[in-house]
Each structure stands twice: as C-alpha cells, then as structure tokens.
Amino acid sequence: DGAENSEAFSLPQAVRNAAAASMMASILATSTPALAEEDALKSLESKLAQRDEGIERLQEEKLRPKLKLSEVEKLERDEIQTARITERLKEKQIVAEELKEKERAKDLEKREKAQIEKEEKETKAKIQRELDAKKAQIKKDEKAAIDEARRVEREEKKAAKDMEKNALRAKTDEERLAAEEASETAFNAATEKAEAAILAAEQRSEDELSKALEQAEASKEAAAERAELLEKAAADKYEAALSQAAETAERAEKDAVFEEEAVEQQVVATVDAIEKEDLIEENASLEKAKEFLGSAWSIAAPLVIPGIFIALYAVLASFSAPRPEPCLGAEADEVRKIMGRAERTKTARANMDPWSGEAKHMVGVGTGAMALLAVLMSSGPVSGFVSTSPTTLPARNAQRSQRTLSQGTPSQPAQPSATFGRATLAQGVAAVAVIAAAGRRRAAKHIGRWSQVARCAAKPSAITGKDPLHVIISGAGVGGLLLAKALSKEPTIKVTLLEQASSFQRFGGPIQLASNTLSTIRDIDEGLFDELMKKFTFTGYRRNGLVDALRSEWYCTFDAMKDAADMFDLPYTGVVDRPDLQQIMLDAIPEGCLSNSQKVKSYEVLPDYQGVKVQTQDGKEYTGDVLIGADGIWSATRAQMWNEAQKGPGSGCTYSGYIVFAGETIYQPEDYFDVGYKVYMGPKRYFVTSDVGRGRIQWYAFVAVAEGEEVPSDPLEKREYVKAAFQGWSSQISDLLDATPANTVEDRSLYDRPPSVLKSWADGPVALLGDACHAMMPNLGQGGGQAMEDAHCILQKLKDLTDRRQVPDALQDYYRSRIFRASAVQGLSRVASDILLGTFTFPWKAEEGLSAPYGKGRGDVSYESVVVNYLRHILPGAFTAQFTFLYSFHPYKWSKEEVKVLVADVMDRHKKEAAEAWQRRQDAVEKGEVEKFEEECRQESFFALVAQVAGGIDQK
Numbered sequence: 001d002g003a004e005n006s007e008a009f010s011l012p013q014a015v016r017n018a019a020a021a022s023m024m025a026s027i028l029a030t031s032t033p034a035l036a037e038e039d040a041l042k043s044l045e046s047k048l049a050q051r052d053e054g055i056e057r058l059q060e061e062k063l064r065p066k067l068k069l070s071e072v073e074k075l076e077r078d079e080i081q082t083a084r085i086t087e088r089l090k091e092k093q094i095v096a097e098e099l100k101e102k103e104r105a106k107d108l109e110k111r112e113k114a115q116i117e118k119e120e121k122e123t124k125a126k127i128q129r130e131l132d133a134k135k136a137q138i139k140k141d142e143k144a145a146i147d148e149a150r151r152v153e154r155e156e157k158k159a160a161k162d163m164e165k166n167a168l169r170a171k172t173d174e175e176r177l178a179a180e181e182a183s184e185t186a187f188n189a190a191t192e193k194a195e196a197a198i199l200a201a202e203q204r205s206e207d208e209l210s211k212a213l214e215q216a217e218a219s220k221e222a223a224a225e226r227a228e229l230l231e232k233a234a235a236d237k238y239e240a241a242l243s244q245a246a247e248t249a250e251r252a253e254k255d256a257v258f259e260e261e262a263v264e265q266q267v268v269a270t271v272d273a274i275e276k277e278d279l280i281e282e283n284a285s286l287e288k289a290k291e292f293l294g295s296a297w298s299i300a301a302p303l304v305i306p307g308i309f310i311a312l313y314a315v316l317a318s319f320s321a322p323r324p325e326p327c328l329g330a331e332a333d334e335v336r337k338i339m340g341r342a343e344r345t346k347t348a349r350a351n352m353d354p355w356s357g358e359a360k361h362m363v364g365v366g367t368g369a370m371a372l373l374a375v376l377m378s379s380g381p382v383s384g385f386v387s388t389s390p391t392t393l394p395a396r397n398a399q400r401s402q403r404t405l406s407q408g409t410p411s412q413p414a415q416p417s418a419t420f421g422r423a424t425l426a427q428g429v430a431a432v433a434v435i436a437a438a439g440r441r442r443a444a445k446h447i448g449r450w451s452q453v454a455r456c457a458a459k460p461s462a463i464t465g466k467d468p469l470h471v472i473i474s475g476a477g478v479g480g481l482l483l484a485k486a487l488s489k490e491p492t493i494k495v496t497l498l499e500q501a502s503s504f505q506r507f508g509g510p511i512q513l514a515s516n517t518l519s520t521i522r523d524i525d526e527g528l529f530d531e532l533m534k535k536f537t538f539t540g541y542r543r544n545g546l547v548d549a550l551r552s553e554w555y556c557t558f559d560a561m562k563d564a565a566d567m568f569d570l571p572y573t574g575v576v577d578r579p580d581l582q583q584i585m586l587d588a589i590p591e592g593c594l595s596n597s598q599k600v601k602s603y604e605v606l607p608d609y610q611g612v613k614v615q616t617q618d619g620k621e622y623t624g625d626v627l628i629g630a631d632g633i634w635s636a637t638r639a640q641m642w643n644e645a646q647k648g649p650g651s652g653c654t655y656s657g658y659i660v661f662a663g664e665t666i667y668q669p670e671d672y673f674d675v676g677y678k679v680y681m682g683p684k685r686y687f688v689t690s691d692v693g694r695g696r697i698q699w700y701a702f703v704a705v706a707e708g709e710e711v712p713s714d715p716l717e718k719r720e721y722v723k724a725a726f727q728g729w730s731s732q733i734s735d736l737l738d739a740t741p742a743n744t745v746e747d748r749s750l751y752d753r754p755p756s757v758l759k760s761w762a763d764g765p766v767a768l769l770g771d772a773c774h775a776m777m778p779n780l781g782q783g784g785g786q787a788m789e790d791a792h793c794i795l796q797k798l799k800d801l802t803d804r805r806q807v808p809d810a811l812q813d814y815y816r817s818r819i820f821r822a823s824a825v826q827g828l829s830r831v832a833s834d835i836l837l838g839t840f841t842f843p844w845k846a847e848e849g850l851s852a853p854y855g856k857g858r859g860d861v862s863y864e865s866v867v868v869n870y871l872r873h874i875l876p877g878a879f880t881a882q883f884t885f886l887y888s889f890h891p892y893k894w895s896k897e898e899v900k901v902l903v904a905d906v907m908d909r910h911k912k913e914a915a916e917a918w919q920r921r922q923d924a925v926e927k928g929e930v931e932k933f934e935e936e937c938r939q940e941s942f943f944a945l946v947a948q949v950a951g952g953i954d955q956k
Contacts, residue, residue, distance in 0.1 A: 083263040087259070101241065101242075116227045116234070117227065120223050120224065120227040130216070131215075135209060139205065148197070156187075156189070156193070163179060167183060324548065325553065326554075330731065339666075469494065470496065471487055474600040474628065475631035477630060477784075478581065478784045480769070480791075481586065482521065482788050484589045495589075497594045498598040498600055499597075501596060502596055502597045510576065510693070511575065511577075511581060512539075514540075516789070516886055520785070520889075520891060523891035528588045531587070531588070533902065535693075537575050537906070537907075538573070539575060539677055540572030543671075544561055546840075547681065549681060549733070556876065559879075560876065560879040560880040560884070561573060564880070565887060569893055572899075573781070575690065600637060603627055612624060612765045625765060626765050626811070627767075628768075630770050632771050633753075637772060641766060652753050653752070654751065655751055656749075660700055660702050660747065663740040672695075675691070682840065683840070685701070686840070693913065694914060699740070703722075743934075750777060754826075755822070760812065762808070764808050765808060774822040780828060782886065786822055789821070794811075797817075841868055842854070842859040844859055
C-alpha cells in the first residue's frame with residue numbers, strides 16, 4: 001500500500017512519516033512533561049492529520065485533468081492555512097510550557113524562601129526562649145541572694161537588739177553605755193553587710209544578663225547570615241531554571257518554523273504542478289462556462305424579461321399619467337381661529353419650479369428616460385427597491401474575499417436590511433411552500449398521538465345539552481370576547497372566560513376593522529354587528545393612500561381597498577373606539593361566564609379525555625374540556641405549550657426595530673369627509689392620519705429606533721420628539737401635532753413573530769388564538785381581524801362535536817385550516833412594514849430635472865428616489881392582489897343595496913357627530929375652557945395597559 005500511495009505524492013510516504021515522527025519526537029523531547037497532557041496531544045495530532053490529508057488531496061487532484069484554478073488556489077490557501085495554524089498551535093503550546101516552567105521555578109523559589117524564613121524564625125524564637133529562661137534564672141538567683149542578705153541582716157539586728165536589752169540590765173552606767181554602743185555598732189554593721197550583699201547580688205545578675213544578651217544577639221546574627229545565604233542560592237537556582245526554559249522554548253520554536261516552511265514549500269510545489277495541468281484545460285472550461293450561462297439565461301429569461309417590461313410599462317405610464325393632485329390635510333385659517341389654534345409660523349418659500357411650459361415637460365420626459373436607463377444599467381440590486389448601502393459591487397466583492405481569507409474570525413451580526421428584494425420575496429415564497437407540508441406533518445403527528453390515546457381511553461364522553469362541552473377561554477381581548485359570544489350561542493357548549501384585569505374600564509383609542517372582519521362578526525351574531533354599526537365609522541370607501549410628504553401630493557391611492565370590498569359585496573373598512581367595541585362585546589356575552597382578576601398561569605391536560613385543569617396566578621383552579629389561549633403576545637398558554645419563555649429572547653417574539661407613537665385630537669381639516677386615511681411616506685419612517693369619528697383625527701408615527709435606545713417618557717417631550725423626527729416634512733404633519741394635546745401622545749415598541757409553520761397551535765384539548773400564536777405588525781390593520789377569524793374557525797370546528805374524544809382532532813383541524821391564511825397575513829404585514837420603513841424615500845419628479853430644490857438627498861436624482869417615483873405605477877396592481885386576498889374570507893355576504901344603505905346610515909350619523917364635536921370645541925374656546933375640554937375627551941392609554949401587562953411578566 002505504501003508503494004502504491006507514494007506514486008501520488010511529491011514526497012515519498014516513508015519520508016513524510018519520518019518527518020512527522022521526527023517533529024513529534026522533537027516536540028516531546030524539548031518540552032516538559034506537562035506538554036504530554038492528553039488534550040494538547042490530541043489537538044496537535046488532529047492538526048497534523050488535517051495537514052497530511054490536505055497534502056494527500058492536493059496530490060490526488062493532480063490526477064484530475066479538469067480541475068479549476070480557483071479550486072486549486074482554494075486548496076492551496078486551505079492547506080497553507082492549516083500548516084500555519086499547526087505552527088501557531090505548537091508555538092502556543094511552547095509558550096504555554098515555557099510559562100509553566102517559569103511558574104514552576106518561581107513556585108519552587110517561593111517555597112524555598114518560605115522554608116528558609118520559617119527556619120530562621122524558629123531559630124530566633126528558640127534563642128529568644130533560651131534568653132528568657134536565662135533572664136528568669138538570673139532574676140531568681142538575684143532574689144535568693146537578696147533574701148539571704150536580708151535574713152542575715154535580720155538575725156544580726158536581732159542579736160544587736162538582744163545586746164541592747166542586756167545593757168539595760170547592766171549595773172552601772174558605764175557598762176550600760178558600753179553595751180548600747182556595742183549594740184548600735186553591731187546593728188549598723190549588720191545593715192552595711194546586708195546592703196553590700198544586695199549590691200553584690202545585683203551586680204552579679206547584671207553581668208550575667210549582659211552576657212546572655214550578647215550570646216543571644218550573636219546567635220540571631222548567625223541565623224540571619226545562614227538564611228541570607230540560602231535565599232541567594234534559591235534565587236540563583238530560579239534564574240538558572242528560567243534560562244533553561246527560555247532556551248528550550250527557543251529551540252522548539254525554531255523547529256516549528258522550519259517544519260512549517262517545509263510544509264508550505266511542499267504545498268506550493270504540488271499546487272504549481274496542478275496549475276500547469278489545469279491551464280491546458282482552460283479553453284474547455286471556458287466553453288463549458290458558456291454553455292452553463294446559456295442554460296442559466298434560458299431559465300432566468302422568463303423572470304427577467306417580464307421585469308423589464310414592467311419597468312418599461314411604469315415609464316410609459318408616467319408619460320400619460322395625470323399630474324399628482326395636491327393633498328389637503330390641514331385646517332383652513334378660519335377654522336384654526338375658531339378652534340383656538342396658534343397662528344402658523346410664516347416662512348418664506350423658495351421657487352421650487354425652475355421650469356415651466358413645454359420646455360419643462362420635455363426636460364422631465366428626457367430626464368426620466370435617462371434616469372431609468374441608469375437604474376437598469378447599474379450594478380446595484382435592481383431586483384430590490386433600494387440598495388442596502390452605498391458600497392459598490394466590486395467593493396462588496398473585495399470585502400467578501402477579505403472575509404474568506406481571514407479564517408477563524410467570527411462574523412459580525414448582520415444589520416437589519418433596508419431593502420425589500422430577492423431575500424424578502426424568496427423568504428415569503430419559501431414560507432408559503434413549507435406551510436402546507438409542515439402543517440400536515442405536524443397535524444398527522446398530533447392526530448396519531450391522540451388517536452392512540454383514544455384507543456386507550458377508559459370510556460367515551462358524549463356531548464349533550466345536559467352535559468355540554470366546557471370551553472375555558474384565557475383572555476378577554478377582541479378575539480376572546482368574540483369567541484365567547486359565538487360559543488355561548490351553542491346549546492351544547494358552556495363558556496368560562498378568564499380575564500386578568502380586575503375590572504373593565506374605558507381605555508385605548510380607535511381600532512380598525514377591515515371588511516373581512518366585519519363579515520366575520522356579522523356571520524357570528526347579527527345583533528352584535530348592528531350594535532357595532534351604531535359606533536362605527538367607514539373609511540375604506542373614501543380616498544386612502546400614500547402621500548408624498550415632501551410635496552404634500554398624493555403619491556398612490558388605495559382604490560383597491562374599495563374595489564375589493566365592492567367585488568365581494570362587503571361593507572368597507574372602518575374604525576371604532578376600542579372602549580365602545582369592548583362594551584358592545586361585553587354586553588353581548590351571557591351573564592356569569594366572565595371572571596375578572598383571573599390570570600392563567602399554567603394548565604394540565606388530564607388523561608382519558610377528562611379535559612384540562614387550568615391554574616390561575618392567585619391559586620384558583622378551573623376544569624374544563626377545552627382551553628383556548630387568547631392571552632396575547634406574551635401568552636402563558638403558548639409558553640407552556642411550546643416549552644419556551646413567556647417573554648424575552650427565548651419567547652420567539654422579536655423586536656421589529658420600530659416604535660409607534662400615537663395621538664388623537666378633535667381636528668377639522670379641509671378634506672375630513674373625503675379622505676379615510678393617509679400615509680405620509682419618507683425615509684426610515686412614515687406618518688399615518690385617519691378619520692376616527694366624532695370629529696377626531698388619529699395619527700400614528702412609525703419611527704425606526706434601535707433596541708435599547710431611550711425615547712422620552714414625558715408626553716410633551718414625546719410630542720416634541722415626533723415633531724423633530726418629521727422636521728422638514730409636510731406642514732400638515734406639524735399642524736396636526738401642534739393641535740394634539742400632549743397628554744394623549746403615547747408610544748409602544750412593536751414586536752411580532754414569524755409564522756409558526758413548524759409548531760402547531762393545538763396540543764390535545766388546548767389551542768391558541770390571536771396574538772398568542774400569530775402576532776403581526778399593525779401596518780395592514782389585521783391583527784384583531786385575524787383573531788376574530790380564529791374565533792369563527794374554532795366555532796365551526798367545535799359546534800358540531802358529539803363526543804369529547806373528537807376535541808383533539810377538531811383543534812388540529814382548526815390549526816390546519818388557519819395556518820396558511822394567518823401566516824400569509826403575517827408575512828404581508830411584515831413586508832408592508834419593511835417597504836414603508838425600509839424602502840420608501842422621497843420620490844424624484846421628472847419635471848424637477850436634475851436639480852435638488854428641496855436639498856440634497858430630499859427628492860433629488862438618486863437610485864432610490866427614481867425607483868420609488870416609477871413604483872407608483874406598479875403598486876396599484878400589488879394593492880389589488882393584497883386586498884383581494886385579505887377580503888377573500890367573508891363568511892357573510894350582503895347585497896350591493898344593503899351595503900349602500902348601511903354605509904349611508906352610518907356616515908349620516910358620522911357627519912352629525914363630527915359637527916357636534918367641532919361645535920363643542922368652539923364653545924370651549926369661547927369660554928376659555930380648552931384644557932378642561934381636552935381632558936374630558938381623553939381616553940385611558942391602551943399602550944400603557946399593554947406595557948403594564950408586559951411589566952408584570954418581567955417582574956414575575
């Protein structure tokens with residue numbers, strides 16, 4: 001085998017094996033024993049094996065005559081990189097071993113020094129103890145000598161006193177005097193003798209103590225000198241160890257560098273041989289490349305050619321299209337004075353129209369054609385609407401090549417794309433393609449599991465009027481309330497609605513209900529729909545659309561909104577105050593089925609079709625046959641079902657990158673009854689205004705804000721923040737913001753989640769509804785509507801059940817029936833958000849030519865502005881498809897005459913209520929009670945309630 005393999009190598013196998021063995025032996029010989037640790041050896045052997053395999057691959061590629069040069073170069077880079085990584089690993093191990101040796105020597109030096117210091121300390125302590133003992137003995141001897149002297153003194157003085165007593169007994173005075181003198185002499189002599197003895201004892205003690213101290217000091221000096229000599233010897237030993245470790249590491253590094261250079265030379269030589277063979281086959285490769293390009297063009301042509309024709313259509317349509325109509329949206333000066341508004345600031349306006357007449361038209365047409373030609377010929381992403389960055393294509397290729405060469409460097413997280421192009425379309429198509437198959441697989445899995453449970457069930461449980469199906473609904477939002485109303489109408493279903501709020505209060509502003517939502521409500525209950533129409537305002541039949549915020553002109557209208565409703569004979573999209581809708585639904589549900597202050601915490605699926613046990617946060621338990629989790633985007637039911645966090649990074653809900661500010665005010669623009677809503681568009685943000693009934697205008701400001709970036713908390717500062725964000729846009733925006741009471745301005749971060757095509761909304765007797773499973777961006781106004789469609793579908797699946805064993809399959813069927821449409825609406829909502837916030841900019845106008853009358857980057861000629869300008873002729877078709885799809889679900893259908901009468905009745909009331917509201921405002925201005933009037937009109941914040949719920953989850 002070795003002989004056969006050696007023919008494929010530039011070096012004989014035996015030589016290579018010997019080199020590898022030599023290198024390993026050198027490393028092991030020059031390293032300390034710690035280098036032989038198992039992990040280090042395995043890592044090094046792995047790198048060497050990778051290098052050898054790479055060289056073998058290079059040599060094997062020599063036998064392939066049609067290898068591409070790019071592949072050879074890649075292999076060369078890979079194998080050289082592997083060799084260098086191996087060298088760096090060895091160098092790191094060498095450096096690490098050198099450091100270990102130095103640390104080991106340092107530790108040894110520390111231990112020796114510590115031992116020397118310990119011995120020195122013990123020696124000095126022993127000397128001190130001997131000195132203390134000597135001092136005690138000297139003191140003891142001195143005390144004994146003094147005591148002896150005192151004893152002798154006492155005896156002698158006693159003898160003297162005895163002599164004195166004898167003298168008193170003398171017969172003559174002379175004898176007595178002589179005896180007294182002798183006694184006194186003896187007494188004094190005894191005292192002097194005792195003092196002399198004491199002095200002698202003290203002197204002797206002092207001499208002995210001095211001698212002991214001298215001996216102790218000499219011993220301590222000797223111990224210190226010995227310790228110093230030992231420390232010097234330890235330091236010399238440490239320096240020698242460091243020098244030896246450095247020399248060993250240097251020799252090992254030289255060996256590693258030499259080995260790496262040899263490997264690189266071998267790889268380069270091998271690659272040179274391969275490249276020579278590949279150059280011979282270059283012409284054949286080029287011919288194959290031409291054939292491939294021809295095949296690719298045959299596949300791409302059906303997509304590219306229609307795109308070119310669509311672009312040409314947009315240009316041709318722009319020649320015959322009427323001039324954009326001015327967009328009226330501000331209060332007239334007389335109305336402003338009546339409503340008590342401040343006077344507008346007078347600003348001088350430059351002449352924005354440098355040309356006129358026929359010359360302007362010709363220049364515009366010519367410039368438009370050149371601009372479109374430049375766009376089509378550009379190297380930018382023409383299949384998207386806006387280039388992701390000003391970086392040119394060659395620069396991006398260079399950056400990509402640089403990233404390829406710098407292996408081992410972790411890639412930085414991608415920034416959010418500002419385009420809607422191939423990626424977004426491809427993701428959408430892929431999502432739609434996966435939905436059906438994934439849904440079927442998921443459903444089949446659940447059906448099989450619950451069918452198995454059915455076969456093992458103890459006994460069947462029939463659903464009858466006496467023993468109805470008990471459905472527990474968690475969350476009394478619009479979806480939960482409508483589901484409660486729908487199910488409560490069925491004689492075989494009992495409903496319990498659990499709501500975390502302690503009581504229902506009037507909060508929140510208007511909510512949009514589209515035509516498909518109105519049809520859903522009407523199909524569920526006619527009385528509920530009739531009560532809704534008493535508070536409703538239609539906007540969809542009026543003019544709605546996008547507005548050029550720079551020029552205050554209509555950019556593109558949503559005529560498709562009205563046309564799609566007319567096609568299906570549906571009432572038009574409109575708005576209703578959230579408190580009114582909530583009250584209407586609360587009044588519609590049966591008394592006793594709603595329980596407040598009951599926040600669902602968890603649930604437990606019971607065996608043998610006994611249903612589900614629900615636990616609330618305050619410790620209560622409810623048992624039912626079905627649990628529907630309608631508890632919003634931070635759903636506890638979803639968190640348990642899908643085994644994920646209720647809120648945060650693991651919840652599946654992601655921050656969209658946008659914050660929406662909202663406010664409303666009583667306002668009387670010139671086009672109040674003619675326009676439903678307008679979207680003022682511009683770069684990275686847009687501003688929406690809508691008639692919401694009773695003389696009011698509500699506005700939404702969508703602004704791209706990085707996650708974690710702070711926004712003002714004070715309402716007045718919020719309003720100023722929004723004004724600053726839209727500075728330089730249409731004066732209609734600033735007028736409306738100035739007219740908005742600061743205490744009505746609120747904000748909310750927008751979250752959504754991707755379609756749950758791989759996760760079923762149902763698990764046994766438990767299912768999800770609304771934002772709990774398909775939270776979406778608000779751009780299409782379909783969030784609440786899709787929740788109501790969920791409720792309608794659940795009703796259809798549960799109302800005809802006859803046995804509790806059918807519940808799991810019915811809920812899985814609900815998921816299968818809804819996943820495609822709900823996912824598509826989720827995708828459309830996110831795409832609409834990305835287009836408006838990431839794609840649109842101020843459009844360029846052909847009649848303005850190449851000038852920049854509004855300033856550089858504001859509607860002048862650029863790739864983005866030119867594309868956005870011609871996009872206005874393509875969008876109507878997209879809007880038609882969008883609204884046709886949205887309104888295609890309409891379980892209840894009216895006649896055209898019924899719709900006409902319904903809209904007329906509602907809008908007559910709307911006009912009366914608007915006139916009354918404006919009159920009340922005028923009366924408040926005349927009385928000087930404007931602030932009191934605005935406070936009375938203010939609703940509690942729905943955004944604040946949402947933030948409060950989310951905050952409660954965070955604290956939990």
